[in-house]
Amino acid sequence: MKKSFIIILLLTAWALRAQYPVDTIYQSHTATTPGLPALYGSVTDTAVPSPVVLTRITDYVPEWDWYPHHEYAKIQPWNADATMYKFYSVALYDATDYHKIRDLPGGEIWPSYWSNTDPDKIWSFRQNGDIRYYRISTDSVYQAGHIYLSDSAQTDYQAVMLGPGEGNMDRNDRFVALACQAGADMDVVVYDLQADSVVVRRRFAGAWGNSAETYPHYVDWVSVSQSGQYTGIMWDHNTTSASNPFNRHYGVEIYRTQDMQFLRRIAEYGNHGDFGYDSSGNEVFVQFWGPTGTLNMYYLDHLERVVLSNHPDFGGEGHISCRNLQRPGWAYVSQDEAARSGLMVAVRLDSSGRVEFFGHHFSTAASYLKSPMPVPSPDGTQVMFKSDFGDGNPDVVYTFVARAQSQAAVVENAQADVQIFPNPAHGRVYVIAPWDFRNAALYDPHGRLIRRYLYLRNGEMNLDGLAPGLYVLRLIGRQGQVFAGLVEVY
Numbered sequence: 001m002k003k004s005f006i007i008i009l010l011l012t013a014w015a016l017r018a019q020y021p022v023d024t025i026y027q028s029h030t031a032t033t034p035g036l037p038a039l040y041g042s043v044t045d046t047a048v049p050s051p052v053v054l055t056r057i058t059d060y061v062p063e064w065d066w067y068p069h070h071e072y073a074k075i076q077p078w079n080a081d082a083t084m085y086k087f088y089s090v091a092l093y094d095a096t097d098y099h100k101i102r103d104l105p106g107g108e109i110w111p112s113y114w115s116n117t118d119p120d121k122i123w124s125f126r127q128n129g130d131i132r133y134y135r136i137s138t139d140s141v142y143q144a145g146h147i148y149l150s151d152s153a154q155t156d157y158q159a160v161m162l163g164p165g166e167g168n169m170d171r172n173d174r175f176v177a178l179a180c181q182a183g184a185d186m187d188v189v190v191y192d193l194q195a196d197s198v199v200v201r202r203r204f205a206g207a208w209g210n211s212a213e214t215y216p217h218y219v220d221w222v223s224v225s226q227s228g229q230y231t232g233i234m235w236d237h238n239t240t241s242a243s244n245p246f247n248r249h250y251g252v253e254i255y256r257t258q259d260m261q262f263l264r265r266i267a268e269y270g271n272h273g274d275f276g277y278d279s280s281g282n283e284v285f286v287q288f289w290g291p292t293g294t295l296n297m298y299y300l301d302h303l304e305r306v307v308l309s310n311h312p313d314f315g316g317e318g319h320i321s322c323r324n325l326q327r328p329g330w331a332y333v334s335q336d337e338a339a340r341s342g343l344m345v346a347v348r349l350d351s352s353g354r355v356e357f358f359g360h361h362f363s364t365a366a367s368y369l370k371s372p373m374p375v376p377s378p379d380g381t382q383v384m385f386k387s388d389f390g391d392g393n394p395d396v397v398y399t400f401v402a403r404a405q406s407q408a409a410v411v412e413n414a415q416a417d418v419q420i421f422p423n424p425a426h427g428r429v430y431v432i433a434p435w436d437f438r439n440a441a442l443y444d445p446h447g448r449l450i451r452r453y454l455y456l457r458n459g460e461m462n463l464d465g466l467a468p469g470l471y472v473l474r475l476i477g478r479q480g481q482v483f484a485g486l487v488e489v490y
Helices: 002-015
Strands: 023-025 042-045 052-056 084-087 091-094 100-103 112-114 121-125 130-135 140-146 148-150 159-161 175-182 185-192 197-204 219-224 230-235 252-256 261-267 273-277 283-288 295-299 305-309 330-334 343-348 354-360 382-387 398-404 419-426 428-432 437-443 449-453 460-462 469-477 482-489
Touching: 052 354, 175 219, 185 219, 185 230, 230 273, 261 283, 261 295, 273 330, 354 398
Parallel strands: 419 482
Antiparallel strands: 023 354, 042 052, 052 398, 084 091, 091 100, 112 121, 121 130, 130 140, 159 175, 175 185, 185 197, 219 230, 230 252, 252 261, 273 283, 283 295, 295 305, 330 343, 343 354, 382 398, 419 428, 428 460, 437 449, 437 469, 469 482
16 A cells, blocks of 8 residues: 555656746845755745745765856756756766766766757867767767867867857757967857858957967857857957957957858947847847846847846846747846845846746855856756855855746646556566657656666667566656656566
8 A cells, every 4th residue: 555655646746747937027035045955855935926946956975075066057957858967077967856877978078068959969069179979878979070270280279168168059059159269369160060060260369368368368258149140259348348449349249150240249248148039039148237237138130228127136146048948038047146135037038027936046145156057947947056055164055956836737648648568567668659758767666766768769678687566667758748657577
């Protein structure tokens, strides 16, 4: 009886489907920091219009001497179907139970970026010019190309960087713009990943500063937009400005990707921001205005600024992410300072002023390490963020996932739609579903993970070595479908 009850609970939990918080007009909401939840434990933030569950997914790792966390608000930790996530190039995790799948070959694929289209692929744009990718299913690294200063002589740049740190590929994994050091000069090299060739180079003489600089002195970052049609350069506001331009460059400049032809300067000051789409499908850049100030949206194809919010809460430090590629029309924004509510919200990219509250981050944000830097999953249903939960120790920070409190719902893919045969089974079992599933896992009746299958060839699952008994099978589909059923092994 107890075993059957546990199985029913497991099936019910996996049948819950994600949803978004209620959308409403922005207003401040204050909250008292709760006690730190245990590892894999949760607290519910009820001080926002609809309850949000905050789940702690990391702890200090002694052998790494590290509190594992994601990299930045604009670097996606989840893969394309949100079944896995990674921390830097260190380790890969299951996005359902938060347990580590395997270590990553960090020395071979650092820095690394998830493919936007292939859940099985991680790209790496290395500082030596190598372009590589890593396959999860084969646990192998492959060479895809190399960026040379001179293709004919095959001489290298001194450094090749995506961003650095804040750049991304386009949403189709085709174009990427790389900042490349050639002594004191900087080349922007646009590379076609599908054709494995350089599209265009444009040199910005003296923009790196000098050959001893680790990062470009006059440039904050370089990146293609989500469509790949545009390339943006944010000039460093500490070294350039309208009154002190670098060779007439400052602010946020937009170029045509195919030939790096300058199109327009959309903002005179560059701050934390990201490329996305507005609610009507137009490409935009979303950022905080000036050193502090309101939240703004700028169009890439013409000069126009739309004020998304002028609430004083957005006048402090925070971060912006539009990594919700499968949910255009929203930007995910944090207010780092508790004095300005310390909230994480998804902001609708139009003039409506509507937002969704993803809860308080409860971090002191006393240092860069402790900045929450929230980043949404590709479908925007959940947000990964950092928080010390009020801990004053400068080295302490934990990683959390925030999502709207789920309501029980009917699973679209019921038992009748998924076939498991033979069942009971021995040695092999086969699964057929009306949708493409990306991975599967077997759990015992107590919810312990027994075996994970990253890919199923012809729907086949190897059961060799499993003790006889009942197991819970969980399938995750490419479009986020979730199925849970029983497999009996004899």
